[in-house]
Amino acid sequence: QQQVKQSPQSLIVQKGGISIINCAYENTAFDYFPWYQQFPGKGPALLIAIRPDVSEKKEGRFTISFNKSAKQFSLHIMDSQPGDSATYFCAASRTQNSGGSNYKLTFGKGTLLTVNP
Amino acid sequence: DTGVSQNPRHKITKRGQNVTFRCDPISEHNRLYWYRQTLGQGPEFLTYFQNEAQLEKSRLLSDRFSAERPKGSFSTLEIQRTEQGDSAMYLCASSHLWVEGYGYTFGSGTRLTVV
Numbered sequence: 001q002q003q004v005k006q007s008p009q010s011l012i013v014q015k016g017g018i019s020i021i022n023c024a025y026e027n028t029a030f031d032y033f034p035w036y037q038q039f040p041g042k043g044p045a046l047l048i049a050i051r052p053d054v055s056e057k058k059e060g061r062f063t064i065s066f067n068k069s070a071k072q073f074s075l076h077i078m079d080s081q082p083g084d085s086a087t088y089f090c091a092a093s094r095t096q097n098s099g100g101s102n103y104k105l106t107f108g109k110g111t112l113l114t115v116n117p
Numbered sequence: 118d119t120g121v122s123q124n125p126r127h128k129i130t131k132r133g134q135n136v137t138f139r140c141d142p143i144s145e146h147n148r149l150y151w152y153r154q155t156l157g158q159g160p161e162f163l164t165y166f167q168n169e170a171q172l173e174k175s176r177l178l179s180d181r182f183s184a185e186r187p188k189g190s191f192s193t194l195e196i197q198r199t200e201q202g203d204s205a206m207y208l209c210a211s212s213h214l215w216v217e218g219y220g221y222t223f224g225s226g227t228r229l230t231v232v
Contacts, residue, residue: 006159036223043121043208043223044160089159103212104150104173105221107159 003027004092006108013115019077021111023090026071030092034105035064035075038087047088048075080115087112119143121224123209129230130199137195138227142211149192150221151184152208153177160208166192199231 005024013019025033031052036044050057050064050073057064063076077084091105122141130136142149147168152160163182164174168189178184181199186192196203206228210221 004159041225043210043225045223046221091159103148104162104165105152105160107161109157110159 003106004090004108006090006111008111009109010112011114013080013113015080015082015115015117017080017115019080019084019113019115020074021088021090021113022072022074023108024070024072025092025106027092027094027106028071029094030106032093032095032103033064033066033073034091034093035062036089036091036107038089038110044089077113080113082115082117085113085115121209121211121222123207123224123227125227126225127228127230129232132201132231133198135195135197136199136229137193138207138209138229140192140194140209140211140224142191142209143213143222146211146213146222147189148212149186150210150212151192151194152210152223154206154208154226155204163194163207196229199229201231204229204231 003026007022034049035047037047038044048059048062050066052068055066061078066073087110089110090108093105124139149166151163154160162175163178164184166186169186181197184194206226208223208226210223212221
């Protein structure tokens with residue numbers, strides 16, 4: 001059972017355009033939703049994260065939108081640049097210290113973003 | 118470089134051989150995680166340490182897998198009697214506290230190829 005579903009699998013955007021990646025989760029106990037960026041041959045790097053008490057978080061060109069009732073969240077990359085070309089993963093975790101939570105992350109399958117110059 | 122260090126970066130082994138990977142976390146981090154990532158997939162949780170105690174193991178971690186973190190510092194992941202299905206990237210991550218915006222720091226991984 002896949003607990004975090006991510007779409008699209010791949011995305012091609014022109015330089016300066018907006019990249020949008022969507023994720024949906026099933027476990028309502030999740031309370032931390034990070035996005036990771038991964039370049040070939042590297043480990044994932046934390047990009048931006050959100051908790052369900054806010055509906056949007058912005059850091060530079062990256063914005064997370066969160067819809068708690070729909071159990072969905074998305075990453076928007078404004079003014080996409082060729083250097084943003086990478087694989088993006090959404091993830092979810094339960095961080096409240098109950099029931100033995102250990103902050104392990106459940107990842108989506110990833111979106112390969114290509115930004116054409 | 119004060120990031121998470123993993124060695125070796127690449128390992129090719131014959132089916133049936135044993136392999137061991139090492140992870141050196143960020144020094145002040147007390148939590149250490151192992152994940153496995155196969156081609157085209159997101160990382161999957163394998164196991165987790167808090168200091169030297171291994172607190173949880175995924176069902177993905179069969180009896181052929183063992184992980185240790187002696188003295189709560191570096192960690193090793195051993196795979197015995199490797200199978201072709203073990204071919205994957207093995208990622209280590211560490212964290213200190215679950216502080217907003219802090220999250221994990223992942224290493225660059227060890228890519229295992231079983232031939």
